[in-house]
Amino acid sequence: xxxxxxxxxxxxxxxFGISHFSGAIDPYHLDVLTGVxxxxxxxxxxxxxxxxxxxxxxxxxxxxxxxAYLSAAVSLFLAPQLFGDLTSAGALQQxxxxxxxxxxGGLCAALAGLVVGVPSLRLRGDYLALVTLGFxxxxxxxxxxxPSLGGALGLHGIPAFTSIFWVLASVAxxxxxxxxxxxxxxxxxxxATRDDEIASAAVGLNTTRYKIVAFVVAAFFAGIAGGLYGHxxxxxxxxAFDFAxxxxxxxxxxxxxxxxxxxxxxxxxxxxxxxxxLRPIAEYRMIIYSLxxxxxxxxxxxxxxxxxxxxxxxxxx
Amino acid sequence: MSEFLQxxxxxxxxxxxxxxxxxxxxxxYGVLRFINFAHADVFMVGAFIGYYMGRxxxxxxxxxxxxxxxxxxxxxxxxxxxxxxxxxRPLRGAxxxxxxxxxxxxxxxxxxxxxxxxxxxxRVFPPLFPAKMFNLGGLVISTNQLLVIFVATLLMxxxxxxxxxxxxxxxxxxxxxxxxxxxxxxxNIDVVISFTFGLGSALAAxxxxxxxxxxxxxxxxxxxxxxxxxxxxxxxxxxxxxxGAALGGLLLGTVETFVGGSRFSTYKDAIAFAIxxxxxxxxxxxxxxxxxxxxx
Numbered sequence: 001x002x003x004x005x006x007x008x009x010x011x012x013x014x015x016f017g018i019s020h021f022s023g024a025i026d027p028y029h030l031d032v033l034t035g036v037x038x039x040x041x042x043x044x045x046x047x048x049x050x051x052x053x054x055x056x057x058x059x060x061x062x063x064x065x066x067x068a069y070l071s072a073a074v075s076l077f078l079a080p081q082l083f084g085d086l087t088s089a090g091a092l093q094q095x096x097x098x099x100x101x102x103x104x105g106g107l108c109a110a111l112a113g114l115v116v117g118v119p120s121l122r123l124r125g126d127y128l129a130l131v132t133l134g135f136x137x138x139x140x141x142x143x144x145x146x147p148s149l150g151g152a153l154g155l156h157g158i159p160a161f162t163s164i165f166w167v168l169a170s171v172a173x174x175x176x177x178x179x180x181x182x183x184x185x186x187x188x189x190x191x192a193t194r195d196d197e198i199a200s201a202a203v204g205l206n207t208t209r210y211k212i213v214a215f216v217v218a219a220f221f222a223g224i225a226g227g228l229y230g231h232x233x234x235x236x237x238x239x240a241f242d243f244a245x246x247x248x249x250x251x252x253x254x255x256x257x258x259x260x261x262x263x264x265x266x267x268x269x270x271x272x273x274x275x276x277x278l279r280p281i282a283e284y285r286m287i288i289y290s291l292x293x294x295x296x297x298x299x300x301x302x303x304x305x306x307x308x309x310x311x312x313x314x315x316x317x
Numbered sequence: 318m319s320e321f322l323q324x325x326x327x328x329x330x331x332x333x334x335x336x337x338x339x340x341x342x343x344x345x346y347g348v349l350r351f352i353n354f355a356h357a358d359v360f361m362v363g364a365f366i367g368y369y370m371g372r373x374x375x376x377x378x379x380x381x382x383x384x385x386x387x388x389x390x391x392x393x394x395x396x397x398x399x400x401x402x403x404x405x406r407p408l409r410g411a412x413x414x415x416x417x418x419x420x421x422x423x424x425x426x427x428x429x430x431x432x433x434x435x436x437x438x439x440r441v442f443p444p445l446f447p448a449k450m451f452n453l454g455g456l457v458i459s460t461n462q463l464l465v466i467f468v469a470t471l472l473m474x475x476x477x478x479x480x481x482x483x484x485x486x487x488x489x490x491x492x493x494x495x496x497x498x499x500x501x502x503x504x505n506i507d508v509v510i511s512f513t514f515g516l517g518s519a520l521a522a523x524x525x526x527x528x529x530x531x532x533x534x535x536x537x538x539x540x541x542x543x544x545x546x547x548x549x550x551x552x553x554x555x556x557x558x559x560x561g562a563a564l565g566g567l568l569l570g571t572v573e574t575f576v577g578g579s580r581f582s583t584y585k586d587a588i589a590f591a592i593x594x595x596x597x598x599x600x601x602x603x604x605x606x607x608x609x610x611x612x613x
Contacts (some may be wrong), residue, residue, distance in 0.1 A: 056414060119598050125413055126352055130552065131597055133545075135588030142589035243541070247421055254418050286429035292420035300406045303416045 004180050011172035019165030030164060032231055036272045037167035038225050043252040043268035044174050044261060045221035050250065051259035052182050053214040054194025056129040057122065060222050060249045062116075062136030063109040065241035067223025068230040072158045073106030075231065080097065098161040102170075102227040104162055109223025110216045112139070117215035121208060136246055139217045144238045154237030155230070162232035170228060179261060190214055194259070255296060257303025267304060319455040324578050325571065330462040330531065332570020333469035336523035338547030339554070339562040340476060341517030346396055346494040347557040348513050349405070351413055354420040356521055358427035359397055359543020361537060363389045363522025364442065364529040365435055382446035388467070390519040392409035397518025398511050406507070431537030442533035445526070465527045473563055476516070480559060485512055493557060543584065546573070549593040555606025564604065603607055 042060060049057045054223060079097040120131040144152045181187045192200040193207045201207050230236045252271050256264030278285035296304055340362055345353045366389040379414035404423050408416050449460045480486040488509045491499040500506055528543060529535050551570045554561025569589055577585045596603065 010558070020435065056417075112350075120594070123597055123601065127552075127597055127601065129417070130352070131594055134593045137545075138587045138594075141584060145583050167553070173340050207544050243545075251421075254414070258414075283433055287433065288425060290425035290429060294404055294419050294426065295423065296414050297419040298404075301408070301411050 004176060008172055008176040011176075012169055014170030015165050015172060016191055017170060019163055022164050028155040032273070034162065034164060034167050034228075036269050037164070037171050038229050038274045039249070040253065040265050040268040041167075041171050041174050041225040041228070041254065042222055044178055045225070045266050046217040046249050047253050047256070047259065047261060047264045048178050048182070048190070049211075049214045049218045050253045051257075051264065052178075052187075052190045052194060053211055054197075054258075055211055055214065056125060056250075057215070057218075058129045058243070058246050058250060059116065059132035059134075059136030059139075060218070061241040061243070061245035062139040063113055063130075063219040063222035064226035064229065064245070065139055065143060065236075065238065066112045066219075067102075067105035067109040067226030068236050068241070069105075069143055069155065070108040070223070071101040072155045072226030072236060073149065073228040074101040074104045074156065075159050077159070094159075094161060098166065098231065101161075101245045102166075102224050105227035105230075106220045106223040109134070109226065110220035112223075113216045113219025114212065117219075119213045119214065121211040133243060133246065136241075137243065140238045140241055151238075152238065154235060154240075156235040158230050158234045158236070160231060160234050162228045167228055167232075170221075170224050174213070174224070175261060175265070177217070177221075191259075240315070245303075251293060252309070255293075255304045260303065263303060320578075322456055324574050326456070326458065326462060328571030328574030329567060329568075330465040332550075332567035334524045334528045334531075334544065334566075334568025335465050335547045335550045335570045336563045337469050337472060337520045337527070338543060339551040339566045340473070340602055341521045342548050342551040343554070343556055343559060343562040344489070344513050344517045346551070347559075348489060348510055349409075349416075349494075351416045352420060353419070353517075354544075355400055355404075355423035355427060356423050356517065357547070358431070359393050359400075359518045359540075360521040360525040360528070360544060361431060361535075361540035362396060362427065363393045363518075363525030365431070365525075365537075365591055366392045366522065367445060367526040367529060370442060371445055374445070376443055376445065377447045379446060382387060385445050385503060386523060389522040389526055390514060392527075393522035394515035394519040397514040397521075400518075401511060401514040406510075418606055423567065428537050428541075435537055437537060439534045439536040442529040442535050442585065444533070445530065448530075459531075461530045468523060468527060472520060476520070476559065479516070485509065491608065546589045549589045552593060552603055553596050554555035555603025558605050561603055561604045561605035 009136065022085060025033075033166050042064065046057065049055050075097065082100075083097050104121045116132065116135045120128060120135065123131055143149055168277045182190055189200070189207075189210045192205055193210045197207050226241075229240075233240075248271070252268040253264055253269065256262075256267030258264075274289065275285055278288060281288075338356065341356050341359075342353060345351070345356070367385050370385035370388050374384050396605055400423055404419055405416065408419055442550065447460065451458055451460075478486075480489060485508075488499065488504045489512070491502070491504055492506055492509050496506060499509075524543075524547075526541070528539075546569060547566065549560045550565035552565070553569060554563070556564030569592065572592065573585055573588055578590045581588075
């Protein structure tokens with residue numbers, strides 16, 4: 001992309017434009033669009049870890065839950081003290097409160113990413129996948145056991161701040177940050193770490209640090225996605241962020257072709273729409289989904305939409 | 318003291334089931350180097366075969382239960398071989414990640430097919446074997462718990478015999494050590510891998526039935542948590558290491574039961590993963606595994 005800043009500005013304007021006409025859009029379509037946007041945000045951020053840096057994380061839903069819970073807590077408990085009663089407050093105050101909530105959620109998720117990433121990124125491949133899965137489950141069980149955050153029942157009555165503007169704007173910023181990061185001089189290190197970790201380390205790249213940076217940035221955007229999700233559904237329960245959700249995001253990244261942002265976005269859109277489209281045959285839709293997954297892996301292992309093809313590292317056995 | 322012994326017994330019988338499932342994970346990892354996520358759902362299918370067999374064979378008799386167990390083991394062995402043939406074999410030699418995702422796909426396929434065929438609602442598992450409780454000096458022992466430990470021990474001894482003493486077992490170890498070299502000396506890799514899947518899946522089926530006898534409510538998603546924990550057990554013992562998987566299973570089952578009996582009981586599901594993380598950070602090769610340095 002030649003002028004990323006202009007593209008970002010354009011995207012933000014488009015987001016603003018669409019949100020201006022959101023009254024004219026069918027509420028069902030608007031809901032689906034919001035869901036698509038949140039999934040795109042998750043997939044694009046996970047792509048930084050799984051796609052560009054080549055580390056297999058299976059705990060993205062855990063970071064999403066950190067963002068969802070913390071931002072919901074800010075909106076429910078902290079914001080009323082700062083801005084007064086939010087339901088009667090003006091749009092500006094609501095916007096500020098939401099921005100604060102999202103930021104706190106994102107930063108806490110990033111912090112969780114750091115805490116999880118520093119020890120676990122020493123591991124590779126399957127082991128890393130399992131440890132991130134384990135951390136994701138531990139985060140979920142912990143939330144289930146914190147009474148002030150609703151315990152197993154979850155949090156309810158979160159203000160419905162999420163609008164299509166917030167979703168589209170967050171997606172645009174996430175794509176901008178990930179793209180610019182990977183295409184920067186510094187960011188080439190992510191790709192080098194993925195392509196050959198030993199060679200990268202040999203030429204003096206701090207591969208561990210790259211992995212942690214990727215992990216933290218991805219966790220930040222997962223936290224934002226969680227915040228958007230919480231303020232969209234207005235209630236969150238720990239079970240919404242289980243292992244199955246993490247897998248769903250990973251599948252989007254893999255089908256899109258790892259490390260291919262456009263492909264990942266398209267895959268996230270398709271995979272979110274697919275269950276909606278298959279609704280008439282609701283009983284069988286998940287069977288079809290899983291069969292498609294197996295067939296795609298066998299027939300197009302490089303991802304559905306990856307034309308260039310990612311060179312998978314062949315491990316000498 | 319009697320409470321301690323009680324928990325220990327409960328823990329060992331849960332651990333024996335984890336060990337049976339863990340053996341399947343560890344054997345597949347040994348020959349193919351990937352996590353067979355679908356293994357947990359083969360465990361579920363085993364329990365369901367036992368459920369339907371429970372309608373055919375007379376309830377509460379030893380021979381009826383044995384027949385149900387044998388049919389479930391055979392059925393799941395076949396299922397495991399079919400899964401390997403149609404989902405994993407086309408991906409032999411592909412990147413680990415693709416195989417992992419395929420395994421997740423197979424796992425989802427089994428779960429959702431199960432939900433369509435068996436229904437999503439939990440069902441009550443029939444008492445296949447004669448069940449009695451008896452009291453031994455304050456210790457409540459159910460025959461089902463003893464059955465679990467007995468059957469699990471029997472199967473593990475049988476497995477150890479197959480792997481160590483038979484020709485196919487030797488071939489399995491050879492493939493696990495070095496697939497290419499094994500092929501060069503005339504081992505038919507496809508047969509060995511099929512056999513490994515069959516063997517592992519049969520053990521999972523036995524685990525499924527034993528689990529359902531002790532926790533008699535089965536549903537298509539019942540395999541997810543025991544499956545994950547059994548995998549943790551396999552890593553705990555050193556993945557690819559058969560005695561390690563048995564040890565890891567017993568250890569994990571015991572620890573989990575003790576935590577479940579303490580005041581941290583709500584954290585029961587997290588404890589397995591906490592153990593996993595600690596083990597991987599301090600002893601990445603597991604308790605009985607050998608650490609190998611990656612060569613360039």
